[in-house]
Amino acid sequence: MFQFKKIKEEKNTKARLGEITTDHGVIETPIFMPVGTKATVKTMKVDELKDLKAQIILANTYHLFLRPGTEIIKEAGGLHRFMNWDGPILTDSGGFQVFSLSKIRKITEEGVEFRSHIDGSKKFLSPEKSMEIQHILGSDIMMCFDECAPYPSSYDYIKNSSERTSRWAKRCKDYHGDREGQALFGIVQGGMYKDLRKQSAEDLVAMDFPGYAVGGLSVGEPLSLMKEILDYTTDFLPKDKPRYLMGVGTPDYLFEAVERGIDMADCVLPTRIARNGTLFTSRGRLVIKNAKYKRDFNPPDSECSCEVCQNYSRAYIRHLFNADEILGLRLATIHNLHFLIQLMEDIRASIREDRFLEFKDDFYQKYGYNKDRED
Amino acid sequence: MFQFKKIKEEKNTKARLGEITTDHGVIETPIFMPVGTKATVKTMKVDELKDLKAQIILANTYHLFLRPGTEIIKEAGGLHRFMNWDGPILTDSGGFQVFSLSKIRKITEEGVEFRSHIDGSKKFLSPEKSMEIQHILGSDIMMCFDECAPYPSSYDYIKNSSERTSRWAKRCKDYHGDREGQALFGIVQGGMYKDLRKQSAEDLVAMDFPGYAVGGLSVGEPLSLMKEILDYTTDFLPKDKPRYLMGVGTPDYLFEAVERGIDMADCVLPTRIARNGTLFTSRGRLVIKNAKYKRDFNPPDSECSCEVCQNYSRAYIRHLFNADEILGLRLATIHNLHFLIQLMEDIRASIREDRFLEFKDDFYQKYGYNKDRED
Numbered sequence: 001m002f003q004f005k006k007i008k009e010e011k012n013t014k015a016r017l018g019e020i021t022t023d024h025g026v027i028e029t030p031i032f033m034p035v036g037t038k039a040t041v042k043t044m045k046v047d048e049l050k051d052l053k054a055q056i057i058l059a060n061t062y063h064l065f066l067r068p069g070t071e072i073i074k075e076a077g078g079l080h081r082f083m084n085w086d087g088p089i090l091t092d093s094g095g096f097q098v099f100s101l102s103k104i105r106k107i108t109e110e111g112v113e114f115r116s117h118i119d120g121s122k123k124f125l126s127p128e129k130s131m132e133i134q135h136i137l138g139s140d141i142m143m144c145f146d147e148c149a150p151y152p153s154s155y156d157y158i159k160n161s162s163e164r165t166s167r168w169a170k171r172c173k174d175y176h177g178d179r180e181g182q183a184l185f186g187i188v189q190g191g192m193y194k195d196l197r198k199q200s201a202e203d204l205v206a207m208d209f210p211g212y213a214v215g216g217l218s219v220g221e222p223l224s225l226m227k228e229i230l231d232y233t234t235d236f237l238p239k240d241k242p243r244y245l246m247g248v249g250t251p252d253y254l255f256e257a258v259e260r261g262i263d264m265a266d267c268v269l270p271t272r273i274a275r276n277g278t279l280f281t282s283r284g285r286l287v288i289k290n291a292k293y294k295r296d297f298n299p300p301d302s303e304c305s306c307e308v309c310q311n312y313s314r315a316y317i318r319h320l321f322n323a324d325e326i327l328g329l330r331l332a333t334i335h336n337l338h339f340l341i342q343l344m345e346d347i348r349a350s351i352r353e354d355r356f357l358e359f360k361d362d363f364y365q366k367y368g369y370n371k372d373r374e375d
Numbered sequence: 376m377f378q379f380k381k382i383k384e385e386k387n388t389k390a391r392l393g394e395i396t397t398d399h400g401v402i403e404t405p406i407f408m409p410v411g412t413k414a415t416v417k418t419m420k421v422d423e424l425k426d427l428k429a430q431i432i433l434a435n436t437y438h439l440f441l442r443p444g445t446e447i448i449k450e451a452g453g454l455h456r457f458m459n460w461d462g463p464i465l466t467d468s469g470g471f472q473v474f475s476l477s478k479i480r481k482i483t484e485e486g487v488e489f490r491s492h493i494d495g496s497k498k499f500l501s502p503e504k505s506m507e508i509q510h511i512l513g514s515d516i517m518m519c520f521d522e523c524a525p526y527p528s529s530y531d532y533i534k535n536s537s538e539r540t541s542r543w544a545k546r547c548k549d550y551h552g553d554r555e556g557q558a559l560f561g562i563v564q565g566g567m568y569k570d571l572r573k574q575s576a577e578d579l580v581a582m583d584f585p586g587y588a589v590g591g592l593s594v595g596e597p598l599s600l601m602k603e604i605l606d607y608t609t610d611f612l613p614k615d616k617p618r619y620l621m622g623v624g625t626p627d628y629l630f631e632a633v634e635r636g637i638d639m640a641d642c643v644l645p646t647r648i649a650r651n652g653t654l655f656t657s658r659g660r661l662v663i664k665n666a667k668y669k670r671d672f673n674p675p676d677s678e679c680s681c682e683v684c685q686n687y688s689r690a691y692i693r694h695l696f697n698a699d700e701i702l703g704l705r706l707a708t709i710h711n712l713h714f715l716i717q718l719m720e721d722i723r724a725s726i727r728e729d730r731f732l733e734f735k736d737d738f739y740q741k742y743g744y745n746k747d748r749e750d
Binding site for chain 1: 413414415417418419420421422438442443447450451457458459669670672682686687688690691693694695697698700701702704705706
């Protein structure tokens with residue numbers, strides 16, 4: 001089953017409170033989804049994700065297609081059983097990685113020929129093939145096969161790519177059919193061109209997907225432009241369907257997305273910067289390897305309730321990073337995921353009480369939001 | 376406080392059941408002690424060590440002296456607080472690492488001059504310096520500063536080194552004095568020469584340490600020789616003091632050590648081979664990257680009760696190793712530590728019931744003990 005219940009709209013913004021029900025559990029929205037690229041959220045056991053109250057995780061079709069390969073996941077009984085995660089899973093289509101990771105490729109109307117970034121072997125992905133793989137993975141939410149164009153790209157390039165993405169979406173939907181238990185989302189493209197965004201959204205909405213993603217944003221454009229295009233785009237999406245902004249995972253982008261009516265977001269950023277020793281805190285980012293933390297026996301964030309901040313000091317975590325100890329990567333990852341999951345819980349509370357903008361302002365004031373990012 | 380209570384001797388062997396009480400908790404012996412070289416048992420959080428019923432962990436004076444440095448651990452309030460482990464800790468003296476890791480050195484009666492293996496800086500360790508550092512670390516059990524000679528070494532080399540180790544032990548004891556809360560163990564050396572082992576043991580026993588380690592074994596000599604020398608050596612150690620065999624951590628060596636009256640052992644091996652993808656199982660070692668586990672959805676060890684074997688398959692763990700995912704290292708580490716901790720619990724039960732040799736035979740029969748290792 002797949003159901004989206006819109007609980008309320010915030011009084012002062014387009015922010016929404018909702019609930020998605022899947023066969024593997026209920027997801028409160030707006031939600032941040034940790035990314036488990038290769039069937040593991042890096043460094044984390046699944047019970048630890050549960051402890052952090054992660055309600056849904058993401059996995060990457062492209063990576064799992066290449067390794068371990070769909071045959072093995074099929075024999076395991078699907079991705080949930082393979083990785084031992086019994087909560088909801090969203091899989092992307094493989095499109096983004098084919099275009100960003102694989103080096104040699106031929107794009108035709110049929111699909112994309114590429115070489116595996118692992119062993120150079122020739123591979124092919126198409127709308128139908130992506131659906132076939134995602135059916136085997138058995139994710140609760142699947143994505144249509146699309147092209148996420150880089151920024152900047154010319155109007156003609158985006159028009160071509162975006163129109164093909166719509167045609168591919170139709171083929172995905174046809175292949176997917178009435179399949180139960182897996183909801184297929186369409187992905188709105190159109191780059192930074194409003195008329196193309198409008199066209200893409202209208203194409204997809206006409207196909208009546210159970211949910212819509214906004215792709216091709218947060219790809220290097222200024223924040224102000226992202227906000228403008230997102231704001232414009234969400235107005236063309238039905239209010240009673242969930243909306244997913246792909247590839248967003250910093251506190252400021254999450255606030256801006258939710259404010260514009262986004263219900264779901266994902267990004268590798270919180271786990272990736274964690275492994276580089278950068279921690280989110282209520283006072284902004286903290287680079288733990290910095291010499292000033294050598295003798296700092298305070299927790300990473302004194303306002304944080306996570307187990308890392310309750311039990312380990314900055315000096316100790318710094319030592320772990322300097323000594324190349326895996327525990328350092330783990331503690332930073334746990335903290336950053338907790339930070340974003342807690343932030344979204346607080347955002348949901350602020351929507352419930354119609355004080356989203358106040359909450360956002362309070363957060364930015366402490367976090368030290370960089371106005372320069374406005375451009 | 377430090378107390379060793381011998382609960383019983385096994386009827387058919389020299390194996391003993393005991394209990395060590397420290398300020399940070401009670402340790403049941405015989406015990407295997409996981410190694411937390413740089414103030415972390417690699418990949419493990421301290422609460423996970425508790426979950427595995429690890430009763431005492433080891434940390435390395437040499438590594439902590441170099442990084443983060445004793446000043447920082449002093450400011451943190453000692454090693455327990457620095458790493459957030461509130462159970463018993465044993466620290467070695469730094470001797471072993473100085474002789475095995477640091478490249479340039481000058482050994483005098485006073486101590487050892489060496490270069491840090493991290494940044495090449497000149498350092499100096501002596502009996503007094505090792506005591507000073509271990510006092511700052513605040514370990515429950517400290518070790519005398521010694522030289523662990525390589526195998527093979529000439530009689531003259533070992534005689535010289537072993538006699539100096541005895542003189543250093545005296546200086547360690549003098550420096551340590553009547554300090555409460557930290558028990559200082561002597562280390563018997565003497566290489567593979569029985570008369571030197573006897574002399575070393577007698578020297579140290581005359582100094583009346585609260586516990587004795589057997590060093591310089593499991594350094595490359597054949598198992599049969601290790602057994603012979605260990606058997607010979609333990610006879611010179613007082614029965615009412617705990618005995619610690621340094622650097623032993625495979626099931627067979629643990630059995631052979633316990634059979635000869637050893638109460639404590641440690642080794643990086645279980646965690647190190649885990650990170651290389653080798654898992655202990657009741658049927659012998661399992662190399663998880665092996666292609667034959669590609670489609671093997673059984674747990675690593677079907678007879679194992681650890682959380683890894685309850686939740687994750689060989690195929691999944693193999694995938695994690697092939698994809699360079701940290702979770703693979705973690706799962707293998709948890710499993711291997713559980714395996715040895717559980718083995719020691721089973722060994723204690725077999726001593727309690729005077730069936731140690733039967734248990735050992737049963738274990739070897741399944742584990743596939745390699746008789747070739749007898750030489």
